[in-house]
Amino acid sequence: MQRSLVGACLSVVLLAGCSSGSGPQTPTVGTPAGPGTPYASQDDQSDEVGSNQPVEPLSVAPPEPGTKPPLQPATQAPPPPPGDTAPCKTAQLSARVIRQLGTGKTGPGVGLVILTNLGSRECALSGWPVVGLTSKGTALSVPATKVNRPHKPVGMLLKPRRTAFAGIQWRGCPPTATGCRTGDGFRVGAPGSTSIPAELAGFSSAEKKGFPVSAIVVGSLQPTTTDILNW
Numbered sequence: 001m002q003r004s005l006v007g008a009c010l011s012v013v014l015l016a017g018c019s020s021g022s023g024p025q026t027p028t029v030g031t032p033a034g035p036g037t038p039y040a041s042q043d044d045q046s047d048e049v050g051s052n053q054p055v056e057p058l059s060v061a062p063p064e065p066g067t068k069p070p071l072q073p074a075t076q077a078p079p080p081p082p083g084d085t086a087p088c089k090t091a092q093l094s095a096r097v098i099r100q101l102g103t104g105k106t107g108p109g110v111g112l113v114i115l116t117n118l119g120s121r122e123c124a125l126s127g128w129p130v131v132g133l134t135s136k137g138t139a140l141s142v143p144a145t146k147v148n149r150p151h152k153p154v155g156m157l158l159k160p161r162r163t164a165f166a167g168i169q170w171r172g173c174p175p176t177a178t179g180c181r182t183g184d185g186f187r188v189g190a191p192g193s194t195s196i197p198a199e200l201a202g203f204s205s206a207e208k209k210g211f212p213v214s215a216i217v218v219g220s221l222q223p224t225t226t227d228i229l230n231w
Contacts, residue, residue, distance in 0.1 A: 071145075071147050071149065071217060071231065072147065072148075073145050073146060073147060074128070074146045074147055074148045074152075074220070076152075078126045078127035078128070078153040078155075078191065078220075079126055079153065079154065079155050080126065080155060081124030081125065081126045081155045081156070081157070082124065082155045082156075082157060083124070083157070085122055085123060085124040085157055086121075086123055086124065087123060087124050087125070087126075087190070087191070087192065087193075088115070088117065088123035088124060088125050088158055088190040088193070089123070089190060089193050090130075090189035090190045090193040090194045090195060090196055091193075091194075092117060092118055092119035092123065093115050093116060093117060093118060093189075093190055093196075094115070094116045094118055094199070095113070095114070095115055095129075095188035095189070095195075095196055095197075095198040095199065096113070096114040096116075096198055096199045096200075096201060097111045097112070097113055097114075097168070097186050097188065097198045097199070097200055097201070098111060098112045098114065098201045098202050099111055099200070099201065099202030099203045099204075099207070100112060100202070100229055108169040108170060108171050108172065108217075109169065109170040109171075109172065109211065109213075110167070110168070110169055110229055111167070111168045111169075111170070111186075112165060112166075112167060112168075112225070112228065112229065113129050113131065113165065113166040113167070113168055113188055113198070114163050114164075114165060115129060115158075115163060115164050115165075115166075115188070115190065115221070116161065116162070116163045117158045117159065117160050117161060117162055117163075118160075118161075119160055120160055121160065122157050122158065122159050122160065123157075123158050124155065124156065124157055124158070125155075125156045125157075125158050125164050125190065125191065125221050126153055126154070126155040126156065126191065126221070127146075127153050127191035127192070127220065127221060128146040128153065128166065128191060128218050128219070128220055128221060129166050129188055129189065129190065129191065129218060129221060130187070130188065130189035130190070130191065130193065130194075130195045131144055131168055131186060131187070131188055131195075131216055131218050132144065132186065132187045132188075132195060132216075133170070133181060133183035133185075133186060133187075133213050133216065134183055134184070134185045134186060134187050134197065135181070135182065135183045135184055135185075135210070136184065137185075137197060139187060140181040140183050140213075141181065142181050142183075142213050142214070142215060142216055143215050143216070144215070144216040144217075144218055145215065145216070145217050145218065146218050146220075147217055147218065147219060147220075147231075148220060149167065149219040149220065149231045150167070150219065150220075150222065150226070150227040150228055150229075150230065150231070151220070151227075152220060153220035153221055153222075154220075154221075154222065154223070156221065156222075156223050164221050164222065164223060165221065165222050165223075165224070165225050165228050166218065166219050166220060166221045166222065166228070167219040167228045167229040167231065168186075168216060168217065168218050168219060169216070169217040169231070170211075170213045170215070170216050170217075171213065171214045171215045171216075171217075172211070172212055172213065172214070173212050173213065173214035174212070175212045177214070179214055180212050180213070180214050181212070181213055181214075182210040182211065182212050182213075183210065183211065183213055184207075184208060184209060184210050184211070185197060185198065185200060186198045186200075191221070219231070
Protein backbone atom coordinates (compact mmCIF):
# COMPACT_ATOMS: atom_id res chain seq x y z
CA MET A 1 0.00 0.00 0.00
CA GLN A 2 2.76 2.48 0.88
CA ARG A 3 4.61 1.86 -2.42
CA SER A 4 1.31 2.31 -4.33
CA LEU A 5 0.75 5.63 -2.59
CA VAL A 6 4.28 6.83 -3.45
CA GLY A 7 3.71 5.82 -7.04
CA ALA A 8 0.48 7.83 -7.14
CA CYS A 9 2.26 10.86 -5.74
CA LEU A 10 4.80 10.77 -8.57
CA SER A 11 2.09 11.63 -11.09
CA VAL A 12 1.17 14.85 -9.29
CA VAL A 13 2.72 18.12 -10.47
CA LEU A 14 5.88 18.94 -8.44
CA LEU A 15 5.31 15.83 -6.33
CA ALA A 16 3.16 17.79 -3.91
CA GLY A 17 -0.25 17.51 -2.29
CA CYS A 18 -0.32 13.73 -1.58
CA SER A 19 -1.38 12.66 1.90
CA SER A 20 -1.49 9.34 3.68
CA GLY A 21 -4.84 10.26 5.22
CA SER A 22 -3.51 9.72 8.73
CA GLY A 23 -4.91 13.04 10.00
CA PRO A 24 -3.57 16.59 10.37
CA GLN A 25 0.13 16.98 11.04
CA THR A 26 2.43 19.92 11.67
CA PRO A 27 3.90 20.90 8.28
CA THR A 28 7.62 20.18 8.34
CA VAL A 29 9.67 21.50 5.46
CA GLY A 30 11.86 18.73 4.12
CA THR A 31 13.43 19.13 0.67
CA PRO A 32 17.11 19.96 0.12
CA ALA A 33 17.93 23.01 -1.98
CA GLY A 34 20.83 21.35 -3.74
CA PRO A 35 22.73 22.59 -6.80
CA GLY A 36 20.66 22.35 -9.96
CA THR A 37 17.42 22.04 -8.01
CA PRO A 38 15.80 25.50 -7.94
CA TYR A 39 12.75 24.23 -6.12
CA ALA A 40 10.83 21.04 -5.41
CA SER A 41 8.03 19.55 -3.34
CA GLN A 42 8.29 19.80 0.42
CA ASP A 43 6.55 16.50 1.15
CA ASP A 44 8.62 13.89 2.98
CA GLN A 45 10.69 12.23 0.28
CA SER A 46 11.59 8.56 -0.20
CA ASP A 47 14.54 7.30 -2.24
CA GLU A 48 12.11 6.52 -5.08
CA VAL A 49 11.06 10.17 -5.47
CA GLY A 50 14.45 11.61 -6.38
CA SER A 51 14.15 14.99 -4.64
CA ASN A 52 17.44 16.30 -6.07
CA GLN A 53 16.40 16.01 -9.73
CA PRO A 54 15.92 19.28 -11.66
CA VAL A 55 12.41 20.68 -11.85
CA GLU A 56 11.03 22.68 -14.77
CA PRO A 57 9.94 26.30 -14.14
CA LEU A 58 6.36 26.67 -13.01
CA SER A 59 3.96 27.97 -15.65
CA VAL A 60 1.29 30.39 -14.49
CA ALA A 61 -1.91 29.66 -16.38
CA PRO A 62 -4.09 32.72 -17.12
CA PRO A 63 -7.35 32.43 -15.16
CA GLU A 64 -10.58 31.91 -17.03
CA PRO A 65 -12.98 34.90 -16.76
CA GLY A 66 -14.99 34.77 -13.57
CA THR A 67 -13.20 31.72 -12.12
CA LYS A 68 -11.08 33.47 -9.50
CA PRO A 69 -12.01 36.24 -7.07
CA PRO A 70 -9.99 39.47 -7.16
CA LEU A 71 -7.01 39.70 -4.84
CA GLN A 72 -7.92 41.08 -1.43
CA PRO A 73 -5.39 42.23 1.19
CA ALA A 74 -4.94 39.78 4.07
CA THR A 75 -6.14 41.40 7.29
CA GLN A 76 -5.72 38.62 9.85
CA ALA A 77 -2.55 37.80 11.79
CA PRO A 78 -0.71 34.62 10.74
CA PRO A 79 -1.08 31.54 12.96
CA PRO A 80 1.60 31.07 15.63
CA PRO A 81 4.49 28.80 14.64
CA PRO A 82 4.13 25.26 15.98
CA GLY A 83 5.71 24.34 19.31
CA ASP A 84 8.34 26.41 21.09
CA THR A 85 10.77 26.61 18.17
CA ALA A 86 12.33 30.04 17.70
CA PRO A 87 11.16 32.00 14.63
CA CYS A 88 13.48 32.04 11.62
CA LYS A 89 15.60 35.17 11.28
CA THR A 90 16.74 36.45 7.92
CA ALA A 91 20.38 36.23 9.04
CA GLN A 92 20.15 32.42 9.02
CA LEU A 93 18.43 32.20 5.63
CA SER A 94 19.29 32.51 1.97
CA ALA A 95 16.79 34.15 -0.37
CA ARG A 96 16.09 33.60 -4.07
CA VAL A 97 13.52 34.98 -6.49
CA ILE A 98 12.96 32.84 -9.58
CA ARG A 99 11.25 34.62 -12.47
CA GLN A 100 8.30 32.66 -13.81
CA LEU A 101 6.64 32.48 -17.22
CA GLY A 102 3.77 34.76 -16.21
CA THR A 103 0.55 35.39 -18.10
CA GLY A 104 1.94 37.20 -21.12
CA LYS A 105 3.22 40.67 -21.97
CA THR A 106 0.20 42.42 -20.48
CA GLY A 107 0.11 40.47 -17.19
CA PRO A 108 2.02 41.16 -13.98
CA GLY A 109 5.55 39.94 -13.37
CA VAL A 110 5.53 36.68 -11.42
CA GLY A 111 8.20 35.23 -9.17
CA LEU A 112 8.77 32.33 -6.80
CA VAL A 113 10.40 33.29 -3.49
CA ILE A 114 12.57 30.58 -1.91
CA LEU A 115 13.86 30.83 1.66
CA THR A 116 16.45 28.22 2.72
CA ASN A 117 17.59 27.58 6.29
CA LEU A 118 21.41 27.84 6.27
CA GLY A 119 21.68 27.42 10.02
CA SER A 120 22.34 24.29 12.05
CA ARG A 121 19.05 24.43 13.95
CA GLU A 122 15.41 24.14 13.04
CA CYS A 123 13.42 27.39 13.04
CA ALA A 124 9.76 28.33 12.65
CA LEU A 125 8.03 30.22 9.82
CA SER A 126 4.51 31.62 9.66
CA GLY A 127 3.06 34.39 7.54
CA TRP A 128 4.39 36.29 4.55
CA PRO A 129 7.98 37.02 3.50
CA VAL A 130 9.25 40.58 3.60
CA VAL A 131 9.64 41.68 -0.03
CA GLY A 132 10.86 45.01 -1.40
CA LEU A 133 12.13 46.43 -4.69
CA THR A 134 15.73 47.62 -5.04
CA SER A 135 17.88 49.48 -7.54
CA LYS A 136 21.63 48.89 -7.34
CA GLY A 137 21.09 47.66 -3.79
CA THR A 138 19.11 50.70 -2.65
CA ALA A 139 15.54 50.13 -1.41
CA LEU A 140 12.80 51.80 -3.48
CA SER A 141 9.48 52.97 -2.10
CA VAL A 142 6.89 50.60 -3.63
CA PRO A 143 3.79 49.42 -1.76
CA ALA A 144 3.67 45.69 -0.93
CA THR A 145 0.34 44.00 -0.18
CA LYS A 146 -0.03 40.63 1.57
CA VAL A 147 -2.68 38.24 0.23
CA ASN A 148 -3.97 34.81 1.23
CA ARG A 149 -2.73 33.10 -1.91
CA PRO A 150 -2.58 30.27 -2.68
CA HIS A 151 -4.37 30.16 0.68
CA LYS A 152 -3.93 31.35 4.27
CA PRO A 153 -0.46 30.95 5.80
CA VAL A 154 0.39 27.88 7.85
CA GLY A 155 2.87 27.38 10.68
CA MET A 156 5.98 25.52 9.50
CA LEU A 157 9.16 24.12 10.97
CA LEU A 158 12.10 24.80 8.66
CA LYS A 159 14.83 22.20 9.11
CA PRO A 160 18.48 22.99 8.28
CA ARG A 161 19.12 23.09 4.50
CA ARG A 162 15.39 22.97 3.78
CA THR A 163 13.24 25.48 1.92
CA ALA A 164 9.90 27.28 2.10
CA PHE A 165 8.09 29.03 -0.76
CA ALA A 166 5.91 32.03 -1.56
CA GLY A 167 4.60 33.51 -4.79
CA ILE A 168 4.87 37.20 -5.63
CA GLN A 169 3.56 39.46 -8.38
CA TRP A 170 4.76 42.90 -9.39
CA ARG A 171 2.65 45.34 -11.36
CA GLY A 172 4.26 47.04 -14.33
CA CYS A 173 3.75 50.73 -15.13
CA PRO A 174 4.88 53.47 -17.52
CA PRO A 175 8.32 54.50 -16.19
CA THR A 176 7.32 58.18 -16.09
CA ALA A 177 4.02 57.58 -14.25
CA THR A 178 3.55 58.85 -10.69
CA GLY A 179 4.50 56.16 -8.18
CA CYS A 180 6.34 54.04 -10.76
CA ARG A 181 9.82 52.91 -9.73
CA THR A 182 12.43 51.17 -11.88
CA GLY A 183 14.21 48.41 -9.97
CA ASP A 184 16.71 45.72 -10.82
CA GLY A 185 16.24 43.35 -7.89
CA PHE A 186 14.44 42.47 -4.67
CA ARG A 187 15.17 42.34 -0.98
CA VAL A 188 13.56 39.41 0.82
CA GLY A 189 13.39 38.35 4.45
CA ALA A 190 11.65 36.18 7.01
CA PRO A 191 8.36 37.43 8.50
CA GLY A 192 8.99 40.07 11.15
CA SER A 193 12.71 40.19 10.39
CA THR A 194 15.05 42.24 8.21
CA SER A 195 15.60 41.67 4.48
CA ILE A 196 18.62 40.80 2.36
CA PRO A 197 19.35 41.09 -1.39
CA ALA A 198 17.76 38.08 -3.08
CA GLU A 199 19.59 36.02 -5.66
CA LEU A 200 17.77 36.35 -8.99
CA ALA A 201 17.19 33.55 -11.48
CA GLY A 202 15.30 33.46 -14.76
CA PHE A 203 15.32 37.24 -15.29
CA SER A 204 16.16 38.50 -18.77
CA SER A 205 19.20 40.64 -19.50
CA ALA A 206 16.88 43.62 -20.04
CA GLU A 207 15.14 43.06 -16.69
CA LYS A 208 18.46 42.88 -14.88
CA LYS A 209 19.11 46.42 -16.13
CA GLY A 210 15.77 47.59 -14.75
CA PHE A 211 12.02 46.93 -14.82
CA PRO A 212 9.23 49.37 -13.83
CA VAL A 213 7.09 48.46 -10.81
CA SER A 214 4.15 50.28 -9.21
CA ALA A 215 3.22 47.69 -6.55
CA ILE A 216 4.15 44.24 -5.24
CA VAL A 217 1.69 41.54 -4.13
CA VAL A 218 3.06 38.93 -1.71
CA GLY A 219 1.58 35.47 -1.23
CA SER A 220 1.82 33.44 1.98
CA LEU A 221 4.72 31.15 2.85
CA GLN A 222 3.97 27.49 2.21
CA PRO A 223 5.83 24.18 2.66
CA THR A 224 5.20 23.10 -0.98
CA THR A 225 4.86 24.67 -4.41
CA THR A 226 1.35 23.27 -4.91
CA ASP A 227 -0.72 26.05 -6.58
CA ILE A 228 1.83 28.53 -5.20
CA LEU A 229 1.57 30.76 -8.28
CA ASN A 230 -1.90 29.97 -9.60
CA TRP A 231 -3.64 33.09 -8.35
